Amino acid sequence: MELEQLNRYLEEHDNYLILTHKSPDGDTLGAGFGLCGFLRSMGKNANVLNSDNFPVRYNFLYDGYYVQEFEPECIVAVDIADTQLLGCHLAKYAADGCIDLCIDHHISNTGYAKHNCVDADASAACLVLYKLFKLSGREISDQVAKCLYTGIATDTGCFKYENTTPDAHIAAAGLMKYNISYAAINRRMFDVKSKGRTAAEIMVIQQMEYFFDDKCAVITLTTETINSCGVEPAEFEGLASIPLMTEGVQIGITIKQRHENVYKLSVRTTEELDASHFCQRFGGGGHIRAAGCEITGTLEEVKAQVLQAVKEQLGY
Amino acid sequence: MELEQLNRYLEEHDNYLILTHKSPDGDTLGAGFGLCGFLRSMGKNANVLNSDNFPVRYNFLYDGYYVQEFEPECIVAVDIADTQLLGCHLAKYAADGCIDLCIDHHISNTGYAKHNCVDADASAACLVLYKLFKLSGREISDQVAKCLYTGIATDTGCFKYENTTPDAHIAAAGLMKYNISYAAINRRMFDVKSKGRTAAEIMVIQQMEYFFDDKCAVITLTTETINSCGVEPAEFEGLASIPLMTEGVQIGITIKQRHENVYKLSVRTTEELDASHFCQRFGGGGHIRAAGCEITGTLEEVKAQVLQAVKEQLGY
Numbered sequence: 042m043e044l045e046q047l048n049r050y051l052e053e054h055d056n057y058l059i060l061t062h063k064s065p066d067g068d069t070l071g072a073g074f075g076l077c078g079f080l081r082s083m084g085k086n087a088n089v090l091n092s093d094n095f096p097v098r099y100n101f102l103y104d105g106y107y108v109q110e111f112e113p114e115c116i117v118a119v120d121i122a123d124t125q126l127l128g129c130h131l132a133k134y135a136a137d138g139c140i141d142l143c144i145d146h147h148i149s150n151t152g153y154a155k156h157n158c159v160d161a162d163a164s165a166a167c168l169v170l171y172k173l174f175k176l177s178g179r180e181i182s183d184q185v186a187k188c189l190y191t192g193i194a195t196d197t198g199c200f201k202y203e204n205t206t207p208d209a210h211i212a213a214a215g216l217m218k219y220n221i222s223y224a225a226i227n228r229r230m231f232d233v234k235s236k237g238r239t240a241a242e243i244m245v246i247q248q249m250e251y252f253f254d255d256k257c258a259v260i261t262l263t264t265e266t267i268n269s270c271g272v273e274p275a276e277f278e279g280l281a282s283i284p285l286m287t288e289g290v291q292i293g294i295t296i297k298q299r300h301e302n303v304y305k306l307s308v309r310t311t312e313e314l315d316a317s318h319f320c321q322r323f324g325g326g327g328h329i330r331a332a333g334c335e336i337t338g339t340l341e342e343v344k345a346q347v348l349q350a351v352k353e354q355l356g357y
Numbered sequence: 358m359e360l361e362q363l364n365r366y367l368e369e370h371d372n373y374l375i376l377t378h379k380s381p382d383g384d385t386l387g388a389g390f391g392l393c394g395f396l397r398s399m400g401k402n403a404n405v406l407n408s409d410n411f412p413v414r415y416n417f418l419y420d421g422y423y424v425q426e427f428e429p430e431c432i433v434a435v436d437i438a439d440t441q442l443l444g445c446h447l448a449k450y451a452a453d454g455c456i457d458l459c460i461d462h463h464i465s466n467t468g469y470a471k472h473n474c475v476d477a478d479a480s481a482a483c484l485v486l487y488k489l490f491k492l493s494g495r496e497i498s499d500q501v502a503k504c505l506y507t508g509i510a511t512d513t514g515c516f517k518y519e520n521t522t523p524d525a526h527i528a529a530a531g532l533m534k535y536n537i538s539y540a541a542i543n544r545r546m547f548d549v550k551s552k553g554r555t556a557a558e559i560m561v562i563q564q565m566e567y568f569f570d571d572k573c574a575v576i577t578l579t580t581e582t583i584n585s586c587g588v589e590p591a592e593f594e595g596l597a598s599i600p601l602m603t604e605g606v607q608i609g610i611t612i613k614q615r616h617e618n619v620y621k622l623s624v625r626t627t628e629e630l631d632a633s634h635f636c637q638r639f640g641g642g643g644h645i646r647a648a649g650c651e652i653t654g655t656l657e658e659v660k661a662q663v664l665q666a667v668k669e670q671l672g673y
Contacts, residue, residue, distance in 0.1 A: 199515050199516060199517050200515060200516045200526075200529070201515050201540070201543040201544075201547060201548075202540055202543075203540035205533075205539070205540070206533075207529075207530035207531075207533050207534060208530070210516075210526040210527065210529045210530035210533070211526065211527065211530050213516070213523075213526045214523035214524075214526035214527050214530075215523075217521075217522075217523050217526070218523060223521070224517070224518055224519040224521070225628065227517040227518075228517075228627075231517060232517075232598075232601070232602050233602060233603070233604050234602055234603065234604065235603075235604045236603060236604070239562060239602075239603065243559050243562065243563070246555060246559065247559070282548075285544075285548070286548050286549060286550055286555075287549070287550065287551075287552060287555065288549050288550065288551050288552070311541075311544070312538075312541060
């Protein structure tokens with residue numbers, strides 16, 4: 042579905058229920074509350090439903106939000122590539138034909154909705170919405186601008202990553218004309234950490250192991266380590282980018298225990314290597330610089346397999 | 358001097374010597390080598406002179422650069438607010454009337470050159486150059502684009518800080534159309550750290566002290582601590598932003614020993630407080646969010662004075 046059709050669709054329908062993905066991030070929440078605010082300003086009914094609670098640092102995204110009473114007529118998924126990402130609390134919407142509309146930017150989108158508006162070139166779902174709102178000719182509120190800016194900034198690592206497009210910068214320039222306190226948003230999104238998070242980061246940095254002339258760095262997190270260190274387990278989420286921060290590292294691997302003898306790998310690579318290709322060896326996949334997979338075995342077995350694969354990939 | 362005049366000036370003159378500021382950063386180096394590359398592509402002679410050696414991570418900014426033989430006719434200072442910033446190696450250019458041209462973006466620029474092109478609204482000196490090159494109608498090389506992008510990205514903290522303007526984003530969008538590997542540049546500028554730097558950061562985080570319900574965080578670095586910890590002293594430069602990264606901290610203070618009983622303070626604040634005002638109490642100054650001063654006394658005396666001042670500032 043093209044943006045023009047999507048625009049017409051939104052005009053013609055009403056009573057929207059917007060779903061965000063599990064383990065919500067700035068883009069799915071920004072897109073959810075941003076679309077909701079936009080629809081309400083059109084005089085439509087709209088609510089947002091989140092599968093999981095989300096970190097307090099995102100609270101400003103729903104400033105002024107309240108739940109409306111209505112019977113949903115159109116179910117919209119934002120930034121959700123696959124119905125599996127609805128998570129357990131929204132699993133009932135995963136049924137075939139249940140979701141009317143999907144607005145997304147993942148190339149891996151499975152096309153599960155009745156109408157799919159997927160722009161795989163967009164840096165963020167919020168960038169798709171920015172273009173849509175522009176096209177509509179309608180003015181947006183400061184609050185909606187804040188949501189869209191947050192989604193674009195967070196999905197691009199504050200315009201740092203490869204997926205940042207010229208369009209993402211141009212959208213940021215457009216959104217900065219609203220009263221959005223972008224520096225405060227960025228500080229909150231990228232700089233500020235809880236003491237627990239800092240403790241978790243220091244812990245993984247100090248126990249990180251280096252291999253193959255420091256070209257490979259590995260973090261290993263067992264359930265026991267996490268539960269016995271006195272830091273909230275939630276603080277150990279999303280640490281996968283840390284190994285790549287050491288000078289010279291080309292492949293960073295975070296091995297995290299899921300269950301007994303089941304480990305989840307998060308792999309990050311620099312330009313020299315293909316993370317997705319690496320993870321495919323273990324039945325996983327993802328993007329060229331960030332991918333993942335699951336491996337069964339004891340920790341020693343898993344590490345041996347992984348290091349053997351790294352060795353081959355690096356040509357050692 | 359307006360950009361139009363500057364453009365005409367560059368066309369009409371030749372044999373340029375470009376000076377960058379001491380303790381060089383991405384903006385002064387990007388502006389220096391970017392302007393040099395642009396002038397050479399116009400068929401002019403141009404060289405860059407750096408006061409200090411600069412960190413190896415900036416080496417890519419002078420890919421393809423070589424020293425030309427010519428007698429300088431026009432001395433240009435880039436990103437230099439004050440002749441004092443020329444540093445000791447370029448001090449001879451500080452003499453009155455020595456510098457012909459200054460291209461800068463600091464509101465504090467003292468207007469020391471014969472012709473000053475200062476745009477205090479620009480996020481970076483490289484943004485002034487971007488606009489100049491656009492206006493000239495001349496094509497720029499990938500290498501020049503790389504230099505300008507680096508200057509804009511580094512001076513805005515990768516588009517994160519308050520000083521990021523819509524124009525900075527629009528320039529980034531324009532520069533990304535060249536072959537500049539912006540993600541690799543950003544990784545090198547913002548993410549990658551030496552093991553020594555990481556060790557220094559962990560050390561200061563672990564010994565950071567909190568006061569007044571965690572609204573104030575203090576790092577103390579004595580010469581003895583630095584010299585006895587096994588990490589290169591250079592890795593302890595520029596750590597002043599760390600205290601502000603902890604949730605809830607409004608004023609972050611780094612106290613670093615200069616000599617016996619002489620301590621340098623680097624103060625960083627969030628929106629709630631004025632760092633410059635704080636440092637003025639001790640005869641220092643700076644910007645509203647980042648300032649500094651020097652205090653004499655024993656470490657205990659210095660800390661007591663500082664905490665008393667923080668107490669008053671926070672209204673405790």
